[in-house]
Amino acid sequence: MQTIPGEYLEIDRKARVYMPYQDLTLRSATERVCDFGDVVIPLDSDRAMLEASRCIHCPDPAPCMLACPCHNDIPSAMWLIEQGRYVEAAQLYRQTSSLPEICSRVCPHEQLCQGSCVLNKTHEPVLCGPLETFVTCYERKMEGVAIPVGPPSGRKVAIVGAGPAGLGCAESLIQKGHAVTFFDSKPAPGGLLVYGIPNFKLAKEVFFCRWGDYEKAGAKFVGNTYIGNDKTIDDLFKEGFEAVFIGVGVGIDAKMEVPGEDLPGVYEATDFLMRGNTDLNLLPEDQRERPSIGKRVAVIGGGDTASDCLRTALRIGAEQVICLYRRTEKEMPGGKKDRQMAKEEGAQYRFLTQPVKFIAGEDGQLAAIECIEMKLGEPDAKGRRKPVPIEGSNFSVAADTAIKALGYWPDPVIGESTPGLETHDWGLISVVDKETGATSRAGVFAGGDVVTGPDLVVTAMVSGRKAAIAMDEYLRGK
Ligand SMILES: Cc1cc2nc3c(=O)[nH]c(=O)nc-3n(C[C@H](O)[C@H](O)[C@H](O)COP(=O)(O)OP(=O)(O)OC[C@H]3O[C@@H](n4cnc5c(N)ncnc54)[C@H](O)[C@@H]3O)c2cc1C
Numbered sequence: 512m513q514t515i516p517g518e519y520l521e522i523d524r525k526a527r528v529y530m531p532y533q534d535l536t537l538r539s540a541t542e543r544v545c546d547f548g549d550v551v552i553p554l555d556s557d558r559a560m561l562e563a564s565r566c567i568h569c570p571d572p573a574p575c576m577l578a579c580p581c582h583n584d585i586p587s588a589m590w591l592i593e594q595g596r597y598v599e600a601a602q603l604y605r606q607t608s609s610l611p612e613i614c615s616r617v618c619p620h621e622q623l624c625q626g627s628c629v630l631n632k633t634h635e636p637v638l639c640g641p642l643e644t645f646v647t648c649y650e651r652k653m654e655g656v657a658i659p660v661g662p663p664s665g666r667k668v669a670i671v672g673a674g675p676a677g678l679g680c681a682e683s684l685i686q687k688g689h690a691v692t693f694f695d696s697k698p699a700p701g702g703l704l705v706y707g708i709p710n711f712k713l714a715k716e717v718f719f720c721r722w723g724d725y726e727k728a729g730a731k732f733v734g735n736t737y738i739g740n741d742k743t744i745d746d747l748f749k750e751g752f753e754a755v756f757i758g759v760g761v762g763i764d765a766k767m768e769v770p771g772e773d774l775p776g777v778y779e780a781t782d783f784l785m786r787g788n789t790d791l792n793l794l795p796e797d798q799r800e801r802p803s804i805g806k807r808v809a810v811i812g813g814g815d816t817a818s819d820c821l822r823t824a825l826r827i828g829a830e831q832v833i834c835l836y837r838r839t840e841k842e843m844p845g846g847k848k849d850r851q852m853a854k855e856e857g858a859q860y861r862f863l864t865q866p867v868k869f870i871a872g873e874d875g876q877l878a879a880i881e882c883i884e885m886k887l888g889e890p891d892a893k894g895r896r897k898p899v900p901i902e903g904s905n906f907s908v909a910a911d912t913a914i915k916a917l918g919y920w921p922d923p924v925i926g927e928s929t930p931g932l933e934t935h936d937w938g939l940i941s942v943v944d945k946e947t948g949a950t951s952r953a954g955v956f957a958g959g960d961v962v963t964g965p966d967l968v969v970t971a972m973v974s975g976r977k978a979a980i981a982m983d984e985y986l987r988g989k
Contacts, residue, residue, distance in 0.1 A: 528565075533561055535551060560594075573585065581607045581614070583624070584606075592642055602650070609972050610969075612643075614972070618969050619967070620639060624640070661685070661687045666689045666753050670756045671738045676758030679971070682979075684982060690729065691731070693732045697795065698795060700732050705793065708968075711826070739922070739928040744928070744952075754985055765919065766917075767811070770869065776877030778802060780819075783823070787823045804829055809912070810832065811866055812834075812915065814845040833908065837865040838895070864908075865882060865883050865884075879909050886899055932951060939961060948974060949981055
């Protein structure tokens, strides 16, 4: 529900429609490809006010609010921003989102809030994402940010996985007075915010500033602890935790099952992005080395991860970067915006191409990829036309580095090591109630990618927040 609708009932909607759009300014491709800095030039105060004034304040519930998985009160935030009430706007976002400074940067806005803005019909949508970035930055600089801590309940909760799902859950639990401890297999918190999403989309400082708020609010972090291997969920209960939230994501890269897949020079996307983008001190001890890439890099896959790999490879010194995808551009699952940026930065694309073999050179390193041409056949169950190999069309692509960006699976270890916790055949945790994240095991809740499969930061965070409401009820009912 919009919180301040009464104030803007009498606005002149028509005049607002014709106000100039504050086009999002990007750094030039030639400049940005030389570093890992932000691609977007942030809005300043004047432009933020003007852009927010373009919101025509659709009747409640506004389409942008409905399309936002957190249901942020965007129209009210726009109203506050146009009056220069930036801190209030930021605080409004914080009522419905645990990570507004992060979602504002990484959400696919064109598919969510901005995509549903009614101005799209005739004009450009209001830049909801960059405005959220602007006010949350302003708030942190001018006022600081603190997570309000509820009166101590005396209850201890374990959060397994410190990615967006765990962070969403923890923030809400802290506000209800529960003591929260994160357990994570990585040395540092953040999940894919730190160990996946490249710096040019999300600078690590943005996450670590927000993480500082969790620490100040009393959250504890135990890193390098793989639940299922180093200790089990049952061990956590024995240690005195009264409820557990599982937000371990889907960290296992899909395999291609073709010859030569393990040759030196063939990387999995997770490993490549993590070592290509993350401060070496934050990496597990045995992985503190940058990926060594050659001049010609091929990325296999068509999703957002493929775009991230192409753009990271260009930034760490590749001269030729090509994406190999087995369908056409039309069927690519990744967002257009990221693909467009990759193209501007120099990435090439070869469609209807399926790698069938990785070939080593005399030195034993990858030298080429044998591929086969594909054509599109009948639609599959999801309506996407299936790629079909064209017999005898094999050819080779010279490459000294290949990166496989083919999708992710969950690690089944938690399901296997937790009696009574039901999982689907391929390892995702079954929740008995999507709204609460309750699993088949009493006191164990789950959310994020490990329940839905690979999705978004915002959806994972929201699932954690919802689970926290149910966990609070569970703890108080005990
Ligand atoms: C390369 C890449 C780019 C992406 N870009 C975007 C984007 O731009 N925008 C967007 O919205 N989404 C993006 N996503 C998707 C988004 O990052 C995920 O949907 C989101 O991070 C899922 O959150 P999560 O908390 O469920 O899992 P994760 O972020 O994966 O966090 C899970 C955490 O659990 C830990 N863990 C795993 N197993 C165990 C265990 N057994 N014991 C203890 N800890 C464990 C992991 O170390 C990790 O810290 C991207 C994903 C990838 C891979």
